[in-house]
Amino acid sequence: MPDMVTLSYPSPSSKPQQRQFNPYSENGGTILAISGADFSVIAGDTRQSEGYSIQTRYAPKVFRLTDNAVLAVNGFAADGNMFVKQVRQRLEWYRHAHAKDMPLRAIARLIQTMLYARRFFPYYVYNILGGIEEDGSGAVYSFDPVGSYERESCRAAGAAQSLVQPFLDNQIYFKNQVALPGHPHPQHLPLTTVIQLVIDSFTSATERHIEVGDGLEMFIVLAKGSPLYGLENIDGVQEMTVTNEGERIFVVRRNLKRD
Amino acid sequence: MDHFPTNWGRPRNDGFDAYGTYPIAQRPYNGLGNDVFSEGVQRTQQPIVTGTSVLAIKYKDGVMMSADNLASYGSLARFKDVQRLHPVGNNTIIGAGGDMSDFQYIQALLDDLMVEEFTEQDGHALGPGEIHEYLSQVMYARRSKMDPLWNSLIVGGVQDGKRFLSYVDLLGTTYSASTLATGYGSYIAQPLLRKAVEGNEDVITEEEAVKILEQSMKVLFYRDARSLNKYQIAKITGDGVAISESRSVDTHWSFADGIRGYGAQTQ
Numbered sequence: 001m002p003d004m005v006t007l008s009y010p011s012p013s014s015k016p017q018q019r020q021f022n023p024y025s026e027n028g029g030t031i032l033a034i035s036g037a038d039f040s041v042i043a044g045d046t047r048q049s050e051g052y053s054i055q056t057r058y059a060p061k062v063f064r065l066t067d068n069a070v071l072a073v074n075g076f077a078a079d080g081n082m083f084v085k086q087v088r089q090r091l092e093w094y095r096h097a098h099a100k101d102m103p104l105r106a107i108a109r110l111i112q113t114m115l116y117a118r119r120f121f122p123y124y125v126y127n128i129l130g131g132i133e134e135d136g137s138g139a140v141y142s143f144d145p146v147g148s149y150e151r152e153s154c155r156a157a158g159a160a161q162s163l164v165q166p167f168l169d170n171q172i173y174f175k176n177q178v179a180l181p182g183h184p185h186p187q188h189l190p191l192t193t194v195i196q197l198v199i200d201s202f203t204s205a206t207e208r209h210i211e212v213g214d215g216l217e218m219f220i221v222l223a224k225g226s227p228l229y230g231l232e233n234i235d236g237v238q239e240m241t242v243t244n245e246g247e248r249i250f251v252v253r254r255n256l257k258r259d
Numbered sequence: 260m261d262h263f264p265t266n267w268g269r270p271r272n273d274g275f276d277a278y279g280t281y282p283i284a285q286r287p288y289n290g291l292g293n294d295v296f297s298e299g300v301q302r303t304q305q306p307i308v309t310g311t312s313v314l315a316i317k318y319k320d321g322v323m324m325s326a327d328n329l330a331s332y333g334s335l336a337r338f339k340d341v342q343r344l345h346p347v348g349n350n351t352i353i354g355a356g357g358d359m360s361d362f363q364y365i366q367a368l369l370d371d372l373m374v375e376e377f378t379e380q381d382g383h384a385l386g387p388g389e390i391h392e393y394l395s396q397v398m399y400a401r402r403s404k405m406d407p408l409w410n411s412l413i414v415g416g417v418q419d420g421k422r423f424l425s426y427v428d429l430l431g432t433t434y435s436a437s438t439l440a441t442g443y444g445s446y447i448a449q450p451l452l453r454k455a456v457e458g459n460e461d462v463i464t465e466e467e468a469v470k471i472l473e474q475s476m477k478v479l480f481y482r483d484a485r486s487l488n489k490y491q492i493a494k495i496t497g498d499g500v501a502i503s504e505s506r507s508v509d510t511h512w513s514f515a516d517g518i519r520g521y522g523a524q525t526q
Contacts, residue, residue, distance in 0.1 A: 058436070059434050077432055077433070081433065082399060
């Protein structure tokens with residue numbers, strides 16, 4: 001019936017408009033963690049950027065959570081900082097309830113549930129957790145933004161993941177390398193080798209990726225009773241833990257190119 | 260599907276309690292504003308009346324910040340005597356770019372906060388660090404509600420004898436550095452500021468700091484079409500805050516005559 005008008009509410013002209021505010025951003029940078037037999041190294045660069053602009057040359061992405069856990073966070077910086085803040089609060093509550101620090105594998109599971117709790121409005125953040133397991137072995141856990149995680153012995157994430165991870169696959173897992181007869185590839189690498197690999201990874205990523213640079217911050221977690229493995233000879237190394245009773249955490253900072 | 264059993268078998272909008280059940284308060288409210296059409300309420304705005312860049316640097320005695328007095332309505336220079344530098348307490352100044360009505364809301368929020376803290380009479384005053392943390396939590400919470408406060412804010416001050424300079428924006432993104440710039444200033448002024456300040460934070464005198472900011476404001480006025488040659492400079496030192504009267508810089512436009520290549524030309 002052409003003379004009739006369909007009444008609808010809301011009328012087509014007053015339809016709710018499509019909202020176009022984007023609550024996310026991407027702040028560049030790269031993080032990396034490698035575990036050894038009785039240590040773990042967690043590192044990240046300190047540049048924070050948006051598009052082609054450097055926002056600051058020093059914004060930490062790697063955080064000490066406990067005496068045996070270090071968390072590296074990369075992606076949307078506002079989400080990252082908020083996430084670390086909330087993980088730390090949960091760890092504090094755990095400490096007050098149980099009079100001990102949460103073990104690493106429990107922190108990993110906690111992070112999964114916290115990430116998945118926001119499945120439908122995710123933290124736009126890639127997490128890498130490094131530290132020492134209860135059995136004294138070095139461990140690295142890597143996560144995707146909604147909480148999928150696995151334990152690995154090395155992982156790179158962030159802007160230069162595609163540059164660094166293949167290098168690690170080759171140097172840590174010995175991918176595409178054939179062992180000489182009678183000289184099998186080692187299961188674990190020594191700490192000094194790992195530290196050099198980390199530094200090389202970041203200087204190389206800085207050369208080839210514009211969002212990586214300015215500074216390198218590297219945390220080293222040693223298992224309880226572990227020797228220093230020559231760590232004391234590394235330039236500018238600082239200890240963050242106050243006792244050498246349990247696990248010990250050290251930090252090494254290096255300048256990266258600022259261009 | 261209505262998932263509330265107390266609603267089943269009832270008129271869809273019972274303004275009165277037709278069946279005399281009790282308590283009324285425990286039944287869902289079906290009135291206006293709580294229906295599916297409430298999506299039509301405007302939540303995310305776009306900035307309407309906007310301020311452009313804010314610049315800030317650290318120097319020997321504290322922190323210095325500058326912003327012009329213009330609030331634009333699109334490309335219209337609408338309000339030309341707006342102060343975009345706002346003191347909070349005795350040793351903090353915030354500078355705002357972006358939506359000016361959201362900024363006024365933030366000013367009211369901070370003033371309320373300061374009153375609340377003052378009435379505690381506990382001998383503690385909020386410094387720039389606390390103000391920045393508070394602002395960043397507010398900004399992040401609002402972005403998470405998809406209802407952002409459309410601003411880029413710079414918080415500067417001196418706390419316990421240490422200089423503080425940090426940024427926060429509508430996404431809740433935060434960072435600090437010895438030079439900060441918002442908006443167009445982050446493209447045009449930030450490189451100039453970094454060249455002048457990075458590594459010299461403890462050497463630059465007040466006079467030099469003013470010069471650096473004046474020079475940058477001049478360049479911005481030349482290049483940023485939403486800027487005004489009327490601006491203020493604020494300094495925060497251990498002695499407190501001081502915001503200057505509005506001032507301007509000498510500019511020369513004779514070179515513009517010789518520019519060829521864009522715009523309408525007669526020859």
